[in-house]
Amino acid sequence: MTESASFLPPSTNDRYRGSPLAPAFLGLVALLTLGPGLIHSFLPDGGAQSIAGLDLGDRRDLVVGVFRWEGATQLALGLGMLAVAVRYRPLTALFIALMMVERGLMALQGWVLTPPANGHHPPEHYGSVVAVALGAVFLALALRRRA
Secondary structure, eight states: OOOOOOSSOOOOGGGOOSOTHHHHHHHHHHHHHHHHHHHHHHSTTTTTTTTTOOOOGGGHHHHHHHHHHHHHHHHHHHHHHHHHHHTOGGGHHHHHHHHHHHHHHHHHIIIIISOOTTSOOOHHHHHHHHHHHHHHHHHHHHHSOOO
């Protein structure tokens, strides 16, 4: 008898040896990524004006389009992180490290390389700094072997 293909391969959670707190953190990060992804994808302004405080001016369609594009990538990434947190925990350290790279670059861009001219920082600028710091803690926990 042949085995049928499935959408998701079997869970690998039994091979995860790090702290159980790390995949829980990754699951939280996944939810906190999916939330903005939904906002950017489905709010009329993508959150550009109503949350980020951007003046959309005469390029409203362009700005909202870029926010929607970001929302799409956030939804895909958030679903991937959620899959790891729930079914494929041996990848937890990798996904936390990737989150730290993403959020670290976002913080660098938002605070150093291209800070807002009007001085208003959207919530993500603050959240990115916190996410990198917390990510370092949970990355260490994911890499530490349980006894």
